[in-house]
Amino acid sequence: MSTQEAQSILLTHSHPQQSFRLLELSPELEQLLSSKDAPAEQFPHLFVGSTNTTSFELKSPSAALAQAVADPSAPEYVNLCTQTQTYRILQVQSSNSIHMLQPSLGHISRADIKVVEEEAGETGALNLPDKAMTTIAKCASTLGLHTPSGGFSAIPFLEKSLRLYDRRSDDDDADDGDVAMGDTSCGGQMGLLEVQRLREGVCADIPVSTAQCEDGWTELCAFVHREQDEVACCRPSARTRLNVWKRMVEGAILQGIDLEKQFLVGDLWKSVLDDDDTSALPFPRNLLEAVVRRLCALDQRPPLADEMKWASFDKLDCTRWVGETYLAATAPTPSSAIGRNEFLRAWKDCLPESWRGEAALSKLTDGAYKSPDPTAIHFVEASQRQQTSKAASAGSTTASNAKVTRNWHELLKSRR
């Protein structure tokens, strides 16, 4: 027999067994995980402000968030997060058993070898124990990674975990003035580090990567607000954001600040303040900075951990944001739809004089608005937009999911 010549390797089963998990990697994760250098050294741009080289986390939402932001496809889940990316972990069951092998450590009783080789001792057909492999663990399933077609966003989670900040700056209540005083005395002292600590506390419960959390934070214009002794992470309502924008445009015109060119955020803040009455703030400075950060041209935005010193606005993005914010503030639901012409006029009135020509329905994000009839218009929340697009592509995604996971149950589900 030709196999007689071949090298044979004794296979044994080790006791006690160890425990491992097997995780199928995507090419980019393979590169990140196998790099012998700490990832922080290899990809410094991804780890700005972070001295921790641990860049991977398995995250699941906190119990409260999991209930508030239910995922219809998976009641419980774990996401693998790198600094910038998020992957859903799927457990792939297999009817085959997968064993981990390792070179034998030689704890074999020679008497037992008779089970596999009658005369092992004499003929030397097996050179024991250095020619042996041993199974040290059995894995019933592997873990696969999957990114849904829509990707991952922190926004639904942030909307649930941040406090809604909705206040009219022209409310001249006495106690509002006190609050504003609190802002001047404490808000300015709140260090960037403390703000960062609070933000990280919020993001710890959100099962997406840090970069995606920070994107969502910026998108929502979230800010840290101190009111008397209470510190809270807030997201401004559409009405509040629109108000901040209007004050900013007024102030910029009065002080001659060109929003399209680089300006000092401090100057803009001063322009917003009332000249006669310096004790009453229209809104917290942190809120203005959050809105400025959102509107600042992408390539000029400093990292979220750094102070917003300089900014310049991108006309197109800014115009779209103003239009959508106005619509969200005045016509958030089908029942509160407003006239299209009325909307366009109001939108233009919110913009600096030279930008008026930019306002047009085609500039709004796809799906951001709906028209119940040809003359009316109302806003569509981002979460609702995703649902409609998801429903449309649901059929194709299940099939492709099944291919990715190689899971028979998934594959056959759509054919039933």
Add this chain to the structure above:
Amino acid sequence: MPSIKLHPQSSSPAKTSSPANNPLPPLLQTPTGLALLELQGTINVPTTEHDPADIYKPQSTDDTPAFETPLGKLMFPDYSAHTPNDSAWMKRAYLYVGRYQRMTGEVKKLPRPIAVLRKRSEAEGEELEVVEIVRYKLFFKNRPEPVNDV
């Protein structure tokens, strides 16, 4: 506790075993010596009272001495150390179970590399680490056939 850290493969040299005493063909060898074996079916080993039912139980504790039970033999009939670049040998591998049964399989490149994760023992709280990234597996998808003792 919504977050568990996952540490990338450490850059320190593998200490589990040196490749020198790894009997597998070099293609299947990894720095830590870990390799994957996939079987259609299971290996049944008599259970003992110390059997670790909990998958997160730390490896070999002092009160249960480690021991190995021989199962069979692995063979790569077409492999020759003299032609290491020829991959034709991968098409055939034998796994003898006991003395009278043999499974035929192959060495397969994994469609996606697999990271072997393990709970970090020295960490407080739950932390995982990548111990190895495996790119090939030994795959026996056929039933055992009866053979003469070899």
